[in-house]
Amino acid sequence: MLITNRDGKRFLENVLSLGSIQVVNYILPLLTVPYLVRVLGVDYFGLLAFSTVIINYLMLITDYGFNLTATKEVSINRFDNNKVSEIFSSVLIVKMLLTVLCFFLLLTLILTIGKIGDHSVLYLITFLSVIGQSLxxxxxxxxxxxxxxxxxxxxxxxxxxxxxxxCFCKT
Structure with missing residues (x-):
């Protein structure tokens, strides 16, 4: 089937882009996880997995459903640059406030839970992904x-x- 109209091509491009992301998201961990388990050992790999879970919860808080609601608002107003700019600014400000809140939540966990505090550097480094996702x-x-x-x-x-x-696991 040959898609000739502009909307059909855009739809196909979007489906292929998002589908390709999923392929990468499934294949790379299949390559990385066995290596990390072998090099780090079960205990340190478990620690890394636990820190990833904590950070994913913090990412969930900072997302606050914006991937659904903000996407819809931008889509509805995509031809109105002023409205899109307003939506962008509002969402980014709220996400940054939530990121700061999550940082203090992480600091509280580090200071109050001994096992997390023992590996505070790991948690603080992985928190960078929360900042990156928020931005x-x-x-x-x-x-x-x-x-x-x-x-x-x-x-x-x-x-x-x-x-x-x-690279970090080799050192």
Whole structure:
């Protein structure tokens, strides 16, 4: 089937971009996890997994559903640059406030729970991904249907994390 209209091509591009992201998200961990378990050992890999879970909860708080609501608002108003700018600013300010709140929540966990405090550097380093996710406007690119930008970012980020994990584990 040959897609000839502009909307059909954009839809196909978006589906392929998002589908490619999922392929990368599934394949790289299949390569990384066995290596990390072998090099780090079960205990340290468990520690890394636990810190990842904590950080993912913090990411969930900072997202606050913006990937759904802000995407919808941007999509509805995508041809009104002033409205899109207003949505962008509002969402970014709230996400930054939530990020600060999450940072203090993490500090509270580090100071009050001994096992987390013993590995505070790990938690603080992995918190950088919360900051990065809060700053990157995935919802904006999805709302204006520029998923290829998100695809490039996500592939770069995933490959970067994969390579950094391997490099840090070698040392």
């Amino acid at each position: 990157f406007p995935i919802w904006l690119f999805q709302g204006i249907e520029k998923n290829e930008i998100y695809y490039i970012y996500k592939c770069f980020y995933t490959c970067f994390i994969h390579n950094v994990s391997i």
